Amino acid sequence: MLSTSIMIDVAANYRKILAQIGEAAARSGRSPGEIRILAASKSQSIDLIRGAIEAGVRYIGENYVQEARDKKKHICEPVEWHMIGHLQRNKAKPAVECFDLIQTLDNLDLALELEKEARKRAKTVRAFIEVNLAREEAKSGIHKEEVKHLLEEVGKLSRLSVEGLMAVPPFKENPEEVRPYFRELREMQSKLKQFKIPNVDLKELSMGMTHDYVVAVEEGATMVRIGTALFGPRKER
Numbered sequence: 001m002l003s004t005s006i007m008i009d010v011a012a013n014y015r016k017i018l019a020q021i022g023e024a025a026a027r028s029g030r031s032p033g034e035i036r037i038l039a040a041s042k043s044q045s046i047d048l049i050r051g052a053i054e055a056g057v058r059y060i061g062e063n064y065v066q067e068a069r070d071k072k073k074h075i076c077e078p079v080e081w082h083m084i085g086h087l088q089r090n091k092a093k094p095a096v097e098c099f100d101l102i103q104t105l106d107n108l109d110l111a112l113e114l115e116k117e118a119r120k121r122a123k124t125v126r127a128f129i130e131v132n133l134a135r136e137e138a139k140s141g142i143h144k145e146e147v148k149h150l151l152e153e154v155g156k157l158s159r160l161s162v163e164g165l166m167a168v169p170p171f172k173e174n175p176e177e178v179r180p181y182f183r184e185l186r187e188m189q190s191k192l193k194q195f196k197i198p199n200v201d202l203k204e205l206s207m208g209m210t211h212d213y214v215v216a217v218e219e220g221a222t223m224v225r226i227g228t229a230l231f232g233p234r235k236e237r
Helices: 004-027 046-055 065-072 089-098 109-122 145-154 175-193 214-216
Strands: 035-042 058-061 080-083 101-105 125-132 160-167 200-206 222-225
Touching: 004 035, 004 046, 004 214, 046 058, 046 089, 058 065, 065 089, 065 175, 089 109, 089 214, 101 109, 101 160, 109 125, 109 145, 109 160, 125 145, 145 160, 145 175, 175 200, 175 214, 200 222, 214 222
Parallel strands: 035 058, 035 222, 058 080, 080 101, 101 125, 125 160, 160 200
Antiparallel strands: none
């Protein structure tokens, strides 16, 4: 059973996030309905995730394949599961089986492996391209100068559909300092759309997390990945 206190806390947090998204959307002349909340549920309990789903969350993001597989055994609600952590080639098979969308595609070798697994199952793998905007060595993601080439190569794969771009900009205490990165990703999206690459429809921008999602919405995010603001501080295992 889900405790009432957990339900109320997560639901209240969700309403607060929705309100802030609504205000940010209004400031930038957008409809709040354009922006979706993805619950970043790494290390969070089944009860908390269920509380988020009951509050209205329809997108769940996990960093690890095995953790997602374990959680899906207990959660039967009709939500989309997104891979938001770094994905290695040797995890492509379980990732294709487990996730509805891979947000962290960042190299051709991984794309080819996902294509191979998708063909075996006669399905199409949905993906975002993860872009490392600041070339941070500790982070995954393709460098921005290489995105167009990767999209052109991925566009040749019939079982892979790229639906958007994703980024994790450098952390800054002042979220306003992250705004240029969000703006850059939006401008990149606009430029890349002009090439009309097959199997590539860059309609989504996954950017912004607990610390900076308001700024991300103002700059065009269509999906924000929220963990702490929704669930509270993560309890590491």
